[in-house]
Amino acid sequence: MPIDPEAEIEITAYEWVPSFAQGQVRDLRPRWACEEYALPYRVRLVSAVERPAWYYEEQPWGQVPFVRDGDVGVFESGATLIHLAEKGGALPPVGSQERAKVLSWLLAAFNSVEPFVMEFVNCMVFSRKEDWAPLRRPSLATALEGRLKRLETALGDGEWLAGEFSIADIAMVTVLRAIPDPALLTAGLSAYVARGTARPAFQRALEDQIAPFAEHDPRKQKAKAENTAKEGA
Amino acid sequence: MPIDPEAEIEITAYEWVPSFAQGQVRDLRPRWACEEYALPYRVRLVSAVERPAWYYEEQPWGQVPFVRDGDVGVFESGATLIHLAEKGGALPPVGSQERAKVLSWLLAAFNSVEPFVMEFVNCMVFSRKEDWAPLRRPSLATALEGRLKRLETALGDGEWLAGEFSIADIAMVTVLRAIPDPALLTAGLSAYVARGTARPAFQRALEDQIAPFAEHDPRKQKAKAENTAKEGA
Numbered sequence: 286m287p288i289d290p291e292a293e294i295e296i297t298a299y300e301w302v303p304s305f306a307q308g309q310v311r312d313l314r315p316r317w318a319c320e321e322y323a324l325p326y327r328v329r330l331v332s333a334v335e336r337p338a339w340y341y342e343e344q345p346w347g348q349v350p351f352v353r354d355g356d357v358g359v360f361e362s363g364a365t366l367i368h369l370a371e372k373g374g375a376l377p378p379v380g381s382q383e384r385a386k387v388l389s390w391l392l393a394a395f396n397s398v399e400p401f402v403m404e405f406v407n408c409m410v411f412s413r414k415e416d417w418a419p420l421r422r423p424s425l426a427t428a429l430e431g432r433l434k435r436l437e438t439a440l441g442d443g444e445w446l447a448g449e450f451s452i453a454d455i456a457m458v459t460v461l462r463a464i465p466d467p468a469l470l471t472a473g474l475s476a477y478v479a480r481g482t483a484r485p486a487f488q489r490a491l492e493d494q495i496a497p498f499a500e501h502d503p504r505k506q507k508a509k510a511e512n513t514a515k516e517g518a
Numbered sequence: 519m520p521i522d523p524e525a526e527i528e529i530t531a532y533e534w535v536p537s538f539a540q541g542q543v544r545d546l547r548p549r550w551a552c553e554e555y556a557l558p559y560r561v562r563l564v565s566a567v568e569r570p571a572w573y574y575e576e577q578p579w580g581q582v583p584f585v586r587d588g589d590v591g592v593f594e595s596g597a598t599l600i601h602l603a604e605k606g607g608a609l610p611p612v613g614s615q616e617r618a619k620v621l622s623w624l625l626a627a628f629n630s631v632e633p634f635v636m637e638f639v640n641c642m643v644f645s646r647k648e649d650w651a652p653l654r655r656p657s658l659a660t661a662l663e664g665r666l667k668r669l670e671t672a673l674g675d676g677e678w679l680a681g682e683f684s685i686a687d688i689a690m691v692t693v694l695r696a697i698p699d700p701a702l703l704t705a706g707l708s709a710y711v712a713r714g715t716a717r718p719a720f721q722r723a724l725e726d727q728i729a730p731f732a733e734h735d736p737r738k739q740k741a742k743a744e745n746t747a748k749e750g751a
Contacts (some may be wrong), residue, residue, distance in 0.1 A: 343671040346630055346665070359618045363626035370620070371612050379604050385592045388601070390627060392594035397579055417653035424648065439578040445692035516666070 287316075288493055292325035294369075297344070297351040298494060300330035301501035305410065308432045309463055312350035313494050315365040317455050320486035322373025330497055363395045368451040375451070383448060390446040390453035398436065401429040409465045430469060433461075437471045444480065454481055520549075527602075530577070530584040531727060533563035534734035538643065542696055545583035546727050548598040550688050551716035555606025563730055596628045599685040608684070616681060623679040623686035631669065632693045634656035634662040634732055642698045663702060666694075670706045677713065687714055 296319070298312040304408045331340055336347045344351040344360045351358065352365040359368045367388075370376045377383035405425050408418045436457075446453045456495060458481030461474060470478065481487060499505070529552070531545035552559045558561050564573055569580045577584040577593045584591065585598040591740045592601045600621075603609045604703075610616035673679060679686045691714030694707060703711065714720060732738070 332627055341668070341671070345626065345668050347668075357613065357615045357618045358671060360622045361629060363625035363629060364618065364621040380590065382590045385590045385597065385601055388597040389593045392596035393578065395625060395629040396594060396596060396632065399629065400636060403633060412657070415657065417650040417654075417657075420648075420650035424645070424650075435574070435578050435580075436573070454535055 286430060287319045287323065287325045287489075288328065289325040290327050292327045293355050294319065294324055294326040294372075295329050295353040296326050296365075297329045297331055297340075297349050297353075298497075299333035299349055301498050301503065302333050307495055307498055308491055310349060311362045311459075313490055314362040314459055315350050315352050315369055316454055316490035316493060317459075317487050318366050318369040318373070318452060320489050321450075321455070321484075322369060322375050324373055328476060328493075328497075330501070334503070363391060363456060366391065366455060370452045386447035387451045387453050390451075391456050394453065394456035394460050398432055398457065401425070401432055402460055403465055405429050406463060406465055424467065426466075429464075433469065433471055433474060437473045440473060440477060450484075458482065458487075520552045520558045520722075521554065521561065522558040523560050525560045526588050527552065527557055527559040527605075528562050528586040529559050529598075530562045530564055530573075530586075531582050531730075533564035534731050534736065535566050539610050540728055540731055542722055543582060543727060544595040544692075546723055547595040547688055547692055548583050548585050548602055549723035549726060550692075550720050551599050551602040551606070551685060553722050554683075554717075555602060555608050556604060561726075561730075563675055563734070567736070571634055595688060596624060600615065600690060603685045612693065619680035620684045620686050621746055623684075624689050627686065627689035634665055635657070635696055638662050639696060639698055659699075659702065662697075666702065666704055666707060670704045673706060673710060683717075691715065691720075711732070 296312050296315050298316075299310055302310055316326070318324070331337060331349070333349075340351075341347050343358060350365055351360050352364055353359075353366065354368065354372065357368070359365045367376070370387075376387065383433075408422050408425055412418050436437070445451065446457060458478055461470065461478050462482065464470060529545050529548050531549075532543055535543055550558070551557070564570060564582070566582075573584075574580050576591060581600055583595055584593050585601065586592075587601065587605065590601070592598045600609070603620075610620065641655050641658055645651050678684065679690060691711055694703065694711050695715065697703060700708070715724075
């Protein structure tokens with residue numbers, strides 16, 4: 286089990302997020318990589334509700350994950366994946382076609398697919414009550430569907446994006462499973478996501494992300510504080 | 519001069535794009551990297567208007583750039599930057615803080631800044647006549663401004679994002695100069711973009727991207743075809 290309080294690698298995650306975000310927060314990506322490559326890691330929890338000011342010095346947007354590995358600090362989940370794959374000996378050699386494929390698909394997930402997914406999630410979830418959201422939805426769904434169709438074609442009957450399972454699949458599977466309307470996924474991509482999320486390493490990463498949320502649920506914290514006050518009275 | 523018809527590296531670019539896109543097409547990024555690292559490259563032009571069907575097999579979205587380096591094919595401009603930096607010996611050693619910084623900022627440009635810029639450009643340029651565009655613009659400008667303020671803070675009084683000039687700056691400078699409303703850039707970021715675009719390597723890359731557009735301008739092509747027809751009559 287990669288979670289180890291003495292580990293050199295430390296992943297910063299949120300102590301609690303609302304239910305719709307549970308299992309979707311991006312620290313899932315480096316956790317998954319650590320599980321795949323048997324790299325022990327410890328967890329540092331920060332509040333998503335009141336993000337500490339000092340945290341912006343480590344992670345410029347105040348988001349998670351931030352990965353510390355000894356003296357080295359890495360932010361942006363894509364960069365943490367590259368760092369962990371290199372540490373785990375899981376990136377093909379410099380200059381090889383295999384490496385180029387992994388990095389091309391990794392960047393594709395972050396720059397050519399996720400931006401459409403993020404704006405679609407924004408439209409369907411965060412900003413759904415804004416006046417522009419229902420007007421924007423159809424063209425955005427069309428753009429996203431176009432991308433997904435091209436992705437399905439590129440995947441073809443391959444199991445993973447770059448031959449063997451790689452960090453490109455950690456990136457793309459986590460991007461695709463964030464799409465709030467599963468009907469947008471083609472059959473081939475649904476099967477691809479199912480293949481990725483069936484991996485034991487993904488399952489452990491998911492469980493470990495979710496585990497602290499119950500304890501840090503603000504409603505539970507409030508009840509606890511009230512009980513303590515009552516007991517003290 | 520890195521452009522060399524015999525070079526091993528081949529960058530695919532568009533033969534012509536409309537004036538608002540000239541100087542902004544993403545093959546600028548690997549061109550700039552080749553100029554910085556003195557890597558000779560040749561150019562293959564494809565039509566942006568009628569993208570050849572076979573091209574999607576190399577570049578899943580039919581976009582540019584696609585970089586071929588001997589037997590190795592790379593797509594996504596971020597992946598081409600990593601490939602070229604590794605080839606040019608311009609990435610710090612594996613496991614170092616310097617490498618982590620370059621890769622973190624590279625991914626930040628592609629995943630945490632460019633998505634806001636792309637949607638803003640969409641809103642202000644491509645989709646400006648859509649009913650949702652004027653409604654979406656204010657919240658999008660606010661989100662983008664928030665990101666830029668954080669970026670300015672992170673840059674501080676540093677010259678470049680990761681110590682020495684790196685591919686992270688090639689990425690971030692090209693992202694920031696695509697913002698169609700220069701008033702959104704803070705003074706510090708404007709100075710940063712000016713520093714980047716003043717580099718001779720950038721200037722050469724820009725000139726070389728623009729050079730073929732005059733010859734392949736559809737109006738000129740049409741006039742030429744008419745002249746040929748006239749001469750033949």
